[in-house]
Amino acid sequence: EAQVTQNPRYLITVTGKKLTVTCSQNMNHEYMSWYRQDPGLGLRQIYYSMNVEVTDKGDVPEGYKVSRKEKRNFPLILESPSPNQTSLYFCASGWGGTLILNEQFFGPGTRLTVL
Amino acid sequence: GENVEQHPSTLSVQEGDSAVIKCTYSDSASNYFPWYKQELGKGPQLIIDIRSNVGEKKDQRIAVTLNKTAKHFSLHITETQPEDSAVYFCAASPVQYGNKLVFGAGTILRVKS
Numbered sequence: 001e002a003q004v005t006q007n008p009r010y011l012i013t014v015t016g017k018k019l020t021v022t023c024s025q026n027m028n029h030e031y032m033s034w035y036r037q038d039p040g041l042g043l044r045q046i047y048y049s050m051n052v053e054v055t056d057k058g059d060v061p062e063g064y065k066v067s068r069k070e071k072r073n074f075p076l077i078l079e080s081p082s083p084n085q086t087s088l089y090f091c092a093s094g095w096g097g098t099l100i101l102n103e104q105f106f107g108p109g110t111r112l113t114v115l
Numbered sequence: 116g117e118n119v120e121q122h123p124s125t126l127s128v129q130e131g132d133s134a135v136i137k138c139t140y141s142d143s144a145s146n147y148f149p150w151y152k153q154e155l156g157k158g159p160q161l162i163i164d165i166r167s168n169v170g171e172k173k174d175q176r177i178a179v180t181l182n183k184t185a186k187h188f189s190l191h192i193t194e195t196q197p198e199d200s201a202v203y204f205c206a207a208s209p210v211q212y213g214n215k216l217v218f219g220a221g222t223i224l225r226v227k228s
Contacts, residue, residue, distance in 0.1 A: 004158070035218075042121070042204060042218040043159070058215070059116075090158050103149070104216065106158030 002027045004107035006091050012113045013081055021076045021110050023091030031094040032074040033058070033104070034066065036087040043090065049074055081114040088112075117142040117209045121219025128195050130228045138205035138219050139187040147208040148181060148188045149216070154201045162203075163190070195226045 004025045013019055025032065033048040035058075045058030049068040063085055065077040074093075078085060088111050092104040118141040128134050140148075146167035151159035165172045165179045165188065172179050176195075181188040192199055202223050206216040 040124075040220055042119075042220040043216075044218070045215065048215065059217075092158075103161045103164070106151075106160065108156075108158050 002105070004091055004093055004105050006089075006107040006110050008110060009108065010111050012115065014115050015082055016080050019078050019081060019112075021078075021089060021091075021112070023074045023076065023107060024072050025074075025091075025093040025105070026072065027093060027105065028071065029093035029095055029105070030071070031104075032068065033092045033094075034064070034074070034076050035090045035092065036060065037090060037109075038087050046076070046089075081112075083114050086112060086114050117145055117207055117217040119205060119207050119217050119219040121205050121222060123222060124220065125223045125225070127225045127227060130195060130197060130226050132195055134190075134192045134195050134199070134224055134226075136190045136203055136205070136222045136224070137187060138189070138207075139185075140207040140217075141186065142207070142209045143183075143186060145207040145209050148179070149206050149208075150177075150179060150190050151204045151206065151218075152201045153204065153221075159204055192224075195224075197226050197228050200224055200226045 007022045030051045034046040035043040037043050044060045047066040049055045091107040094104040095102045121138045149164035152162045153159040163179050176193050178191045202221045204221050205219040
């Protein structure tokens with residue numbers, strides 16, 4: 001089944017404790033992206049990757065890191081989480097390309113709470 | 116950069132009625148406008164999209180219209196059903212940023228049976 005998977009689905013942690021949220025897709029997509037969803041703000045892009053070893057900042061990258069060492073995986077790293085990073089996080093993937101825009105497939109989401 | 120505004124934030128309709136959600140965008144260079152549906156506990160899923168060279172697109176009970184001059188686009192759902200209840204997001208893509216999507220704040224649609 002074609003899908004985007006994220007782990008964990010739920011996470012409660014404390015301020016300053018490094019964490020990683022994994023994202024994997026099995027559709028051979030070039031493009032991958034991370035979003036955070038907050039009430040009243042919709043989905044805001046954190047980081048994206050156009051291909052392996054190519055990553056770039058989205059609209060709200062502060063406090064986050066990503067890496068793209070393999071085509072299928074795009075982990076989101078919070079080196080020192082803070083309470084304002086409490087949010088619902090989504091990973092997405094798509095076929096990529098710079099001018100041809102296509103559907104993005106979203107994972108099920110990771111609900112993160114930072115105490 | 117691109118900014119997308121979405122209205123209303125919540126919408127309640129009676130089963131069988133129509134629902135309309137409207138979005139405006141700021142960047143006249145944006146050329147791709149998808150609509151995503153998010154059901155409770157799930158990730159958003161594309162339901163329909165439209166490109167800037169098309170004014171209207173239909174898929175069964177849903178349709179999207181685009182007015183490039185006014186920089187707004189709308190989602191129309193006819194004959195609403197309880198399973199249409201969800202959060203709907205519009206988005207716009209500024210052409211110079213490839214696959215980047217800028218989302219509206221979302222609309223909670225409730226279909227009352």
